[in-house]
Amino acid sequence: MSAQELSPQDTVRTPLMTLDGVSQVFSTKAGPIRAVDNIDLSINPGEVLCLVGESGSGKTTAARMAAGLARPTSGQVAFDGTDIWSLKRNDFTAFRRSVQYVHQDPYASLNPTRTILQTITAPLFKHGLVKSKKAAAERAVELLTKVDLTPAENYLSKYPHQLSGGQRQRVAVARALTLDPKLIIADESTSMLDVSIRISVLAMLGRLRDDLGVGFLFITHDLAIAKYFGWRGKTAVMYLGRIVEFGPTPKIINAPTHPYTRALIDAIPEPDPDLTKTKGRESLRSLEIPSLAHLPSGCSFHPRCPQFEDGLCDGAIPELVTIRSGQSAACHVVARDGVPGVGDGGRPDEPGA
C-alpha cells in the first residue's frame, strides 16, 4: 500500500506530483548505497508536504529526484500524472517552469557576479515573460516586494555579497517565483538562517503558500519547523532512505506511532529541566546510526528500537500500513499491537508483511 492511497480525499484530486516506488542507488567502492529506497509520496496542488529526517536519511536525494535534478534508479516521478523522464523537450520545459527549488545555502545559490536585478530578470527574459527591460525591472520589484524585500528598488543593483543571509534567501525565493511555479521544493531552506530571521522567512513562505496557492515540498531536519510550516499539511518521516511514518502533521507531532518518530519527539528538549529529565520514557538501544552501505536486515531501525523483538523486526522489511485514520507507519510491532501507552490506539488494518 502506498502513502498516497491512504487518505480518501486525496484520490479525488489529481496529485500535482507523485513519487511512485522511487529509489536512488549510488554505486560506490564500498558497495551500493541505497540513499532512497522505494518511497511513495504525493503532493496535491497548494498542499504542503514536509519531509523530516536526520542527516543521511535521503531527504535531499528525494527532493532532487522530485525536482528532476537526479534520475531515479527505479520507480517513477510523475508530474500532473506523467512520468517526467518520458517527457519531450517542450513538456520537460513546462515541468521545469512549474517546479522550482530553493537551496539550503543562500551564500552558494546566488551567482556572486550577478546583481539581484540580473539574477531575477534572467529567467523572465529567457522564457519571454517580459518584453522590455523596463517591464522586467517592474516585475523584479513586484517579486522582491512579495518576499518582503522593501523598498525593492534599493536591492536591484546590489550584489549578493552586499546582502545578509536572510535577504539572500528571500532573493532565492523571489527567483524561484519568477516562473509562477506550482510547486516549490524547499530543501532545508531556513536551516542556515539565524533563528530570528528564520521565523520571518517561514512566515513569508507561509504567505506565499496561502496567497499564491503554491504547493510545497518542505524538507527539514527540525520537527518544530515542520510543525510551524506544515501544520495543515502532511509530514513524512524518513529514516535511512525509507519513509517510516506518514500522516497529517498534527498527528505526527502530537500522536506519533512509529518508535523512531516517538524518539524524535521525545528528544525535543523542554524548557523545564525537570520535565526534560523525566520525559525520555523510551530510550534508544543504540545511538549509532547504521551505515547506508550496510543496512541492518529487516527494519533498518531495529538495532536502535526500544520495541525490538528478536525474529520479527530483523526479518522482513516492514511496509507502510495504516495505523489509524490517515496515519501510517512502517513497523511490525506497532502494526500488530497498536501504539504502546495510547489507549485508543486504533486497530491496525493488516499485520506487517
Added chain:
Amino acid sequence: MGDTTMLPVPAVGTTGVSRFAGILSSLRRSPAGFIGFVIVTLMVLITAIVPFFLPEVAPNVKEILLPAGTPGHLLGTDNEGKDVLIQLIGGGRTVIFVGFFAAAISTAIAIVLGSLAAYLGGWVDSVVVTLADVFLTVPQIVLLAVLGAFFKLDSPFLLALLVGGLSWPVLTRAVRAQVFSLKEREFVEAARLLDLGTVRVVFVEILPNMASFILMNFMIGVTNAIYQLVGLYLLGLAPLTGSNWGIMLNRAWIAGAIFNDASLAWILSPICAIVLLLLGLVMMTRSLEEILNPRLRDR
C-alpha cells in the same frame, strides 16, 4: 591615491560612465597594478602612434656603430648606421600585436573548448582532452621552425594564428578543471532549474566567476607569445624583413654587438623594451582581480 579609495564608488555599472569610473578607481587601488597599467598603456600608445611622426631610417655608412648618447642618436646607431631609438619605437608594433592577437586566439579557443568539455562531459570531454593532449606533445618552437622553413611567415596575422593555434591546450585544461568545480555550485544548479539554456549557463553564469583567472592567463599568454615570436626572430627562423624588436636582436647578435662597448645600447634596448612590456603586463594582472570581482570592486 589614498584619498580616492575613500570616495563612494558607484556600486554597479548601471551606466557606462560609472562602470568606467569604477574600473579606474579599482586600478588605482593597487599601486603595482596601476604602474603596470601605465607602462603597458604608454608602450602601446608610443609604439602605435609615434612611428607616424618619425623619419624613415636609412642606412648611413658614415655613422655606423655610434655609441649611446651621441647627439642626434640618443641610443646610438647600428652596424648600418640606422638610428637605434627610431627602430626601437617602430619595432614594437608587430611584437605587441602578435602577442595580444595570439593570446586572444588561444584564450578564446581555451574558454570555449574547456568550459564546454567540462559542462557537457561525455564524448565532448573525451574529444577535447585527447585533442589537447595531442597538441601538448607538439614541440612548438620546433614546429614553428619547420613551418618557417617551408612557408614565408612574414605576415603578423599568420604568425599570431600559428602561435595562438598551438598554445591553447594548457589553458584549456585549466579552464576545464575550474568549470568542473564551478558547475557543481548551487547557483549553476539554480540556473539549470530555471532552464536558462546551456550557452547562457556556461558563458553568463559560470565564466564570469573565473574572469580574473582567464584574464591573468591571457596576460601570461601574451608574454609567452611575445617570447616565442622574439625567439623565432632571434634564431632567424622568421623572415627578417621590416623592423621589430626580434629582428633588431637577431641582427645585433649576428653582428657580435655584445663584444663591442659602443653597440651595447643597440642589443640591450630591444631586450629592455621587451622586459619592460612583460613586466608591465604581469604587474597589471594584480589589478584585474579587483576590477573583475564585485566583492572587491566596491569596497
